[in-house]
Amino acid sequence: MSQTLVLVVDDEPDIRDLVKEILEDEGYAVIVAEDVRTAREAIEERVPDLVLLDIWMPDQDGISLLKEWHNAGALKFPVVMISGHGTVETAVEATRLGAVDFIEKPLSLARLLLTVEKAISGFVVQSSAPSGGALTPIIGNSEYCRDLRAAAEKAASGGYAAMLIQGERATGKQLIARHIHFQSARTAEPFICLRCDSLSDANAARELLGNANSAGFFESAASGTLCLVDIEELPKVAQSLLQEAIETGVAVREDGVNVALKATLIASGSEQLQRSITQGDFSEPLYRHLSQHTIKTRPLREHPEDVPLLLTHYVDQLVERDGLPYRHFSVAAQNKLRNLDWPGNVLELINFVQRLLIVGQGVEIDLDEVDSLHGADKARDSEVSGDTMQLPLDMPLREARAEFERLYLQRQLDSVDGNIVELARIVGMERTHLYRKLRSVGIQAGRKRG
Helix, strand or coil: CCEEEEEECCCHHHHHHHHHHHHHHHCCEEEECCCCHHHHHHHCCCCCCCCEEEEECCCCEEEEEEECCCCCCCCCCCCEEECCCCCHHHHHHHHHHHCCCCEEECCHHHHHHHHHEEEHHHHHHHHHHCCHHCCCCCCCCHHHHHEEEHHHHHHHHCCCCCCEEEEECCCHHHHHHHHHHHCCCCCCCEEEEHHHHCCCCCHHHHHHHHHCCCCHHHHHHCCCCCEEECCCCCCCCHHHHHHHHHCCEEEEECCCCCEEEEEEEEEEEECHHHHHHHHCCCCCHHHHCCCCCCEEEECCCHHHHHHHHHHHHHHHHHHHHHHCCEEEEEHHHHHHHCCCCCCCHHHHHHHHHHHHHHCCCCCEECHHHHHHHHHHHHHHHHHHHHHCCCCCCCCCCCHHHHHHHHHHHHHHHHEEEEEEHHHHHHHCCCCCHHHHHHHHHCCCCCCCCC
């Protein structure tokens, strides 16, 4: 299944690069354009699933390009306008011409991700109902995978109001949630994922319940499915609103309006959820509501017999999606990979396969090549986890400072398992600035999700 493609049109290189990096970390495919001309060329090559379109650009403004698409009947994708100094009149004009939303600079990371998710989900619902047959299946022939498919099908037909999928990161929790939705009677309704770490106590009510001018996640999900990703990171205000909605069917907006929760809730949680409950950071009554129907995922090391099928599946996917050269694994290479621990679970396996397709030569991936790449990974991990703060003292101060920042941030990032929210808290930086800093020191930040 192809990645969702986002086209970012903005004349500021820093904005293009930052948005591209953030969205790619979230699993989107991203192309960029610096002006209207290159935006037209990009769309001629491939129609995107979403366009983020800056209003003020030197050659031609974004509103004129939006009007061009609107008048030609070519708006086959949602458009979100971006502006550093927009006006109400501009926003009204953009909406009249078909824009689905409007965000302002400086960009808020939480607002950007929420806007992208809602724009894509809302547009899909309006254009066509997704087909269950197009979903990536739950791959594997182990007893665990057979039981997992049976549990998902039971949940799909059970009509539950809420459920919990719990396990280590990158064990396929969102995949299972999608499987449940698209195999259920709700398949023609929206399936919307909400990253709980993108909410705060300050914005939770507005994002969940909306206001007089825009719908929140409760309304956007309609009678479909609202998937709550990393539920342990849901802020206290959002927990209270969610508990109220589950118990009464509605939550009260700040202006006194009742907002109904009609969607099925599927929460995904990591092994940290129990710790959050014990520490008082997560509501135990809310957990009881969500966990009445629970599916447990298992790490890849506990069902290694599925590794060969996963290797074949992701080779085919990367060849089709990214145009990488086709290669296949020898039996010896497959056996070696079956016996690895895979601490990063399926995400680690996908990244490993991708690198083999990119850097390798020849059609067959043999044992020596697997050993070589795996050995390089182990050496790198040992360097990162070892005494990495030993810096050579024979370099200029500026270079030494940059190297210290790189090692410091890499160590902190590893300690929180790639969790950007937790990293921002530890180092005391706002997330948008943190992304810039990570990029400047050469660190690729990607959350290990599942």
